[in-house]
Amino acid sequence: MIWEALKLAVKAIFRNTLRSFLTVLGIVIGVAAVIAMVTVGQGSSDRVTADVESLGTNVLIVQPGKDAMGPRRDGGQARPFGLKDVETILTEMPEVETAAPIGSRTLTAVFGNENHATQVLGTDNRYLRATDWPVVMGRGFTESEERSGKAVCILGETVRTELFGFADPVGETIRLGTLSCDVIGVLEAKGASSFGSDQDEIVVMPIRAFQRRVAGNTNVSMIFVAVRDGFSTDDVKLEMEFLLREMRRIGPEEEDDFSVMDMKQLASMLTGINNVLTGLLSAVAAVSLLVGGIGIMNIMLVSVTERTREIGIRLAVGAQGGQVLMQFLVEAVVLSLLGGVLGSILGLALAAVGAQMLSVPFTPDPLVVLMAFAFSALVGVVFGFFPARRAARLDPIEALRHQ
Amino acid sequence: MADTGMPPLIRLEDITRIYGTGEAEVRALDGVSFDIAAGEFLAIMGPSGSGKSTAMNVVGCLDRPTSGHYFFNGVDVAGLTRDQRALLRRHYLGFVFQGFNLLPRTTALENVELPLIYKGMDRTERLHRAREALRLVGLEGREHHDPSELSGGQQQRVAIARALSGAPEVVLADEPTGNLDTKTSLEIMALLVRLRQERNLTIVMVTHEEDMARHADRLIWMVDGKVAHDGPMPDGPLHGAAMVPGVTS
Ligand SMILES: Nc1ncnc2c1ncn2[C@@H]1O[C@H](COP(=O)(O)OP(=O)(O)OP(=O)(O)O)[C@@H](O)[C@H]1O
Ligand SMILES: [Mg+2]
Numbered sequence: 001m002i003w004e005a006l007k008l009a010v011k012a013i014f015r016n017t018l019r020s021f022l023t024v025l026g027i028v029i030g031v032a033a034v035i036a037m038v039t040v041g042q043g044s045s046d047r048v049t050a051d052v053e054s055l056g057t058n059v060l061i062v063q064p065g066k067d068a069m070g071p072r073r074d075g076g077q078a079r080p081f082g083l084k085d086v087e088t089i090l091t092e093m094p095e096v097e098t099a100a101p102i103g104s105r106t107l108t109a110v111f112g113n114e115n116h117a118t119q120v121l122g123t124d125n126r127y128l129r130a131t132d133w134p135v136v137m138g139r140g141f142t143e144s145e146e147r148s149g150k151a152v153c154i155l156g157e158t159v160r161t162e163l164f165g166f167a168d169p170v171g172e173t174i175r176l177g178t179l180s181c182d183v184i185g186v187l188e189a190k191g192a193s194s195f196g197s198d199q200d201e202i203v204v205m206p207i208r209a210f211q212r213r214v215a216g217n218t219n220v221s222m223i224f225v226a227v228r229d230g231f232s233t234d235d236v237k238l239e240m241e242f243l244l245r246e247m248r249r250i251g252p253e254e255e256d257d258f259s260v261m262d263m264k265q266l267a268s269m270l271t272g273i274n275n276v277l278t279g280l281l282s283a284v285a286a287v288s289l290l291v292g293g294i295g296i297m298n299i300m301l302v303s304v305t306e307r308t309r310e311i312g313i314r315l316a317v318g319a320q321g322g323q324v325l326m327q328f329l330v331e332a333v334v335l336s337l338l339g340g341v342l343g344s345i346l347g348l349a350l351a352a353v354g355a356q357m358l359s360v361p362f363t364p365d366p367l368v369v370l371m372a373f374a375f376s377a378l379v380g381v382v383f384g385f386f387p388a389r390r391a392a393r394l395d396p397i398e399a400l401r402h403q
Numbered sequence: 404m405a406d407t408g409m410p411p412l413i414r415l416e417d418i419t420r421i422y423g424t425g426e427a428e429v430r431a432l433d434g435v436s437f438d439i440a441a442g443e444f445l446a447i448m449g450p451s452g453s454g455k456s457t458a459m460n461v462v463g464c465l466d467r468p469t470s471g472h473y474f475f476n477g478v479d480v481a482g483l484t485r486d487q488r489a490l491l492r493r494h495y496l497g498f499v500f501q502g503f504n505l506l507p508r509t510t511a512l513e514n515v516e517l518p519l520i521y522k523g524m525d526r527t528e529r530l531h532r533a534r535e536a537l538r539l540v541g542l543e544g545r546e547h548h549d550p551s552e553l554s555g556g557q558q559q560r561v562a563i564a565r566a567l568s569g570a571p572e573v574v575l576a577d578e579p580t581g582n583l584d585t586k587t588s589l590e591i592m593a594l595l596v597r598l599r600q601e602r603n604l605t606i607v608m609v610t611h612e613e614d615m616a617r618h619a620d621r622l623i624w625m626v627d628g629k630v631a632h633d634g635p636m637p638d639g640p641l642h643g644a645a646m647v648p649g650v651t652s
Contacts, residue, residue: 313506316492320485320489
């Protein structure tokens with residue numbers, strides 16, 4: 001009986017192919033949007049994780065404030081770190097291989113007629129070494145430059161091309177905001193990050209110069225820590241939290257006013273943001289599935305009216321209400337599943353193109369496709385039920401008389 | 404009524420069927436009682452609007468009387484649910500309509516198969532039975548024609564094949580020849596008579612045409628929702644006045 005209903009459904013659907021196609025368009029778009037969204041979102045999460053982990057699984061980031069990147073409960077008033085905190089960490093913790101202070105601002109870099117807004121990072125050679133970021137032209141900072149906070153800088157590849165084109169920048173002087181700064185080197189090109197931001201969009205200067213001439217204070221907004229090989233990052237993290245509490249004299253009842261994040265946490269936080277975005281977009285896309293369902297209900301109601309006589313004939317030869325209901329319900333479900341199939345194909349194609357464009361991996365998840373299928377079947381059942389029930393409840397004589 | 408101890412196949416007891424209420428009330432059937440024995444060929448005649456179709460629909464379990472009792476094989480149909488009445492139609496009744504009522508864009512074979520699908524018959528058996536029924540009505544070779552590709556007479560043959568494919572006990576035909584010319588009508592009647600004999604069918608037929616009614620062996624004449632005459636097919640003329648008692652022509 002279900003087989004017969006399936007055959008009938010397919011026949012009825014392809015009897016009016018164009019109409020059926022237009023009917024399922026809403027489902028197609030909904031399913032395609034959800035699948036494309038989730039697949040690309042998943043790909044970009046994977047990419048973020050991979051990127052962050054490529055920084056090294058042995059890296060810890062120390063920041064003032066409880067939730068470094070989330071909303072600050074303390075309104076951003078957490079006590080800042082200073083340069084001597086970096087040194088304390090280095091001397092107190094032999095498990096730490098390097099620790100580097102970091103401060104950052106966005107400033108306009110000017111050379112001659114060219115100007116270019118860029119990120120200015122105050123740090124020192126230790127950071128460049130720990131992140132494996134070689135100077136490919138010119139040189140790194142000298143010890144005396146770092147100590148005295150001389151206004152020298154190393155350019156990221158993008159800033160170099162923007163300001164100097166093909167000319168050699170080493171030895172030239174650029175302006176960063178109001179500060180004049182001698183260019184001493186150029187960093188190796190790194191390319192785009194997981195979020196599409198250009199990592200070469202950067203100017204690096206000694207932290208002391210940054211503090212004095214750019215930030216106007218002695219704060220360190222972030223401490224970058226690399227753990228020595230052979231030590232567990234988790235253990236070091238715990239120990240560091242202990243040390244920092246002591247250094248910042250936090251009482252046993254008080255909460256931390258800083259955070260130590262390892263790369264796993266950082267990755268999961270970043271992918272968390274990504275997932276929330278993906279979820280929101282998918283929810284919007286799911287609304288079109290709902291609209292698609294209403295389209296199906298509409299056309300099924302039309303179909304029931306058009307086929308009233310057929311229903312009358314079926315009832316006359318002995319069809320029971322449930323069998324008529326089943327026939328129309330199966331038709332609605334087949335219709336919406338068809339939309340699900342078309343939508344899945346379209347969605348995967350869109351995701352493949354989108355992944356290519358955003359340069360994230362294309363990793364279709366069979367579970368997502370399956371869910372989209374299940375959901376479109378559900379839409380068919382839910383929105384097909386009302387028309388099908390109407391068909392099943394028709395009065396046989398009136399149905400037979402219907403013209 | 405012959406007292407055999409067995410209930411008749413069909414018994415109508417004081418059936419009324421009222422459409423509408425109050426001012427607009429129409430008594431389509433007004434106290435109709437009659438029995439139909441298995442194997443009978445009954446013709447129902449009467450003026451337009453006298454309630455013939457309404458009576459057929461009640462007998463066919465497509466409609467429910469407003470009051471009165473309808474016993475099929477001794478079972479009170481009033482006590483059956485909608486689905487049980489569907490089962491009764493499925494297993495015991497076959498319908499032939501004036502307008503043929505075939506499924507459009509569906510081949511003759513598939514139309515004839517329809518009742519068998521609801522009987523839950525498997526495909527091979529179904530095809531066999533449907534072909535057999537089409538052969539019986541003389542439509543061999545037309546199995547794969549759509550109704551739109553068949554003449555009126557051929558369409559009605561398909562409808563008869565469909566009514567018979569489920570091997571019903573009773574065939575209900577409401578003006579089966581109403582849309583056909585006389586020659587074709589006579590062919591259809593000959594077919595019904597032959598099938599009745601071969602299969603020992605009970606046939607109830609509504610008709611306006613005397614020539615068609617003559618093939619039956621019993622006549623009910625209805626007037627204004629009431630049975631005005633009920634008896635063996637008379638030899639004399641079959642017009643209204645002759646049928647209504649107390650009116651002499
Ligand atoms: N669905 C309905 N609603 C209201 N009145 C109806 C309905 N069906 C039938 N009637 C009325 O019931 C009466 C009997 O109708 P019925 O169709 O049984 O007549 P009939 O004898 O078959 O007529 P005909 O020979 O023209 O087919 C008529 O007066 C008709 O108007
Ligand atoms: Mg009638």
